[in-house]
Amino acid sequence: MTNPSRHPADALRLDDPEALADPPAVWDRLLERYPDGLAPVYLGEGVPGWLMLTLDVHQQVMQDPEAFARDVGHWRDFHNGVVPERSPMRAVYTKRRNVWNEDGPAHRRYREIVVQALSGISRKHVVSHVEEVVDRVIDTFCTEGRADLVTRYASVVPLLVLCRLYGMEAHEGVAVCSAQRRVWDGAEDSLHVHAQLQRRMTALARRRREEPGTDLVSEFVAAGMDDEEIRDHLTFITAAAHEPSAHTIAHALRQLLDRKSRVVQLHSGSTVREAVNSSLWHAPPMHTLIGRFATRDTEVGGFEVAAGDCLVMGFGPAQQLLRRDERLDSETNRSYMVFGLGPHSCPSSGRDLALAIAETAVQQLDRRLPDAVLVDEHWQGVAAGRLSGVESLRVAFTPTDRIYEGAPWQLSPSPSTPETPTETPPHMLSTRLGRWLRWIWQG
Structure with missing residues (x-):
C-alpha cells in the first residue's frame, strides 16, 4: 500500500476537456496504471481528489456512508481555501438540504x-x-x-x-x-x-x-x-x-x-x-461525478485515503471495465452504474x-x-x-x-x-x- 504525501504532478485533470477528449483511452491508461481501482486526480488546479475506477471500489465507498459521507461539510479542501472562493465547484457542491447532500x-x-x-x-x-x-x-x-x-x-x-x-x-x-x-x-x-x-x-x-x-x-x-x-x-x-x-x-x-x-x-x-x-450500457451519460468525502483515514484501492479527502465516482471507467466481462451480455445487460x-x-x-x-x-x-x-x-x-x-x-x-x-x-x-x-x-x-x-x- 502506498501513502503519497501529495498527488503526482502529472495526475489527470478532470476539468480539462482536452485531456479527456478520448475517454476510453484515458480510462484504459488509468486502469493499467492503477489496477487496484483508485487513481489520484485533480478536480481543478491544485484541488486533489480520488477517482474510483472499478465496481469493487465503488461498492466499498458508496455502500459505507459512515466512512464515506455525502455531506460536503466533510470535504477538507472545500473549507480550507484549496477550492478557490470563486470556483464553479462552490456553486455545484455547496451544502444544501436535499436527499443528495444529507x-x-x-x-x-x-x-x-x-x-x-x-x-x-x-x-x-x-x-x-x-x-x-x-x-x-x-x-x-x-x-x-x-x-x-x-x-x-x-x-x-x-x-x-x-x-x-x-x-x-x-x-x-x-x-x-x-x-x-x-x-x-x-x-x-x-x-x-x-x-x-x-x-x-x-x-x-x-x-x-x-x-x-x-x-x-x-x-x-x-x-x-x-x-x-x-x-x-x-x-x-x-x-x-x-x-x-x-x-x-x-x-x-x-x-x-x-x-x-x-x-x-x-x-x-x-x-x-x-x-x-x-x-446507457455502452455510453453512460455521465463519466465522473464528485460524490463522497472520507470521514476517517481508510484504505481504498491500494491508497491510504485521509479523512476529508474527496472521492469521485467514475462511471465511465468502471462501466468500461464491466463491458469486458464475458459473463455479461453486452446487448441486454442492465448493470449500468449511473x-x-x-x-x-x-x-x-x-x-x-x-x-x-x-x-x-x-x-x-x-x-x-x-x-x-x-x-x-x-x-x-x-x-x-x-x-x-x-x-x-x-x-x-x-x-x-x-x-x-x-x-x-x-x-x-x-x-x-x-x-x-x-x-x-x-x-x-x-x-x-x-x-x-x-x-x-x-x-
Whole structure:
C-alpha cells in the first residue's frame, strides 16, 4: 500500500476537456496504471481528489456512508481555501438540504418523501406529458425538413417534462434550464446564476403552498418540506434528471440511425427499450461525478485515503471495465452504474421516470418522422461533472404538418408568475441549447 504525501504532478485533470477528449483511452491508461481501482486526480488546479475506477471500489465507498459521507461539510479542501472562493465547484457542491447532500436521519426522511412523491406519478401520467411535449417540440421544426435532434429535441424534451411535473409555468422552465446549464458547465458567473435559480425555485414553492395542485412540488409541501428544502430538491432533481435523460435520448436515437443514414423502424416497444438500455450500457451519460468525502483515514484501492479527502465516482471507467466481462451480455445487460449504488442510489421510481421519458421520446419521434436520415453528427469531449454524449445529430426528413394549430409554442409569461425584481439580466448564452430554448418560448 502506498501513502503519497501529495498527488503526482502529472495526475489527470478532470476539468480539462482536452485531456479527456478520448475517454476510453484515458480510462484504459488509468486502469493499467492503477489496477487496484483508485487513481489520484485533480478536480481543478491544485484541488486533489480520488477517482474510483472499478465496481469493487465503488461498492466499498458508496455502500459505507459512515466512512464515506455525502455531506460536503466533510470535504477538507472545500473549507480550507484549496477550492478557490470563486470556483464553479462552490456553486455545484455547496451544502444544501436535499436527499443528495444529507446523510443519516435527514437523508432517510428526504428519501422517503421523494420516493413517495415520485411513486405517486403514474407512468401513464408521465407518458401523456412526454407525448404532448414531444408533439409540440416536433411542431417547431417538422415543416422544415431538417433538424438537429440534440439541440432541438433531446436537449429540450426532458426539461419540459420536468417542468410539467413540477407544476411550473413554461417561461420559468426556460429560466431554470438556462441557469442550471450554466452552473453545470462551470460558467464564470455560476455563483450569480445559481442565486437566480434558487430564487425562482423558492418562488414556485411559495406559490404551491398557497395554491396546491397535482404536481411534485405540491407533494413536497404536503409532506412537510419548507420552502428551502423544496428549492434544494428541485435544483437537485433538475440537475440529476434533465441532462442525463437528454444524452440518453440522443444516444438512443443515434443507435437507431444506421451507417447508411436510415432510421431503423421502431415497430415494437422492446426495440425502443433495448436502444435506451444499450445507450446507457455502452455510453453512460455521465463519466465522473464528485460524490463522497472520507470521514476517517481508510484504505481504498491500494491508497491510504485521509479523512476529508474527496472521492469521485467514475462511471465511465468502471462501466468500461464491466463491458469486458464475458459473463455479461453486452446487448441486454442492465448493470449500468449511473443510477448509483448504496443508500444514495436513485430510487426505482426515479429510474422508472427517467426511462419512461427517454423511451417515449424516442418512440414518438419515429412516429412523427419515420423517414428521418442522419446527415451529420458530432461528439463532444468531457470534463469533471460533465456529461458525455452526442453534441449534434443532424437529420433530414420529409416535411410534415404540425399537429397543433396556431404558431408553435407561442407562450407568454403567466400573470400569476411575478418576475423576481432583484434578478439581473442573464448573460447571453453561448450554448446552442440556450438559444434554441429562447426561440421556442419567445416564438
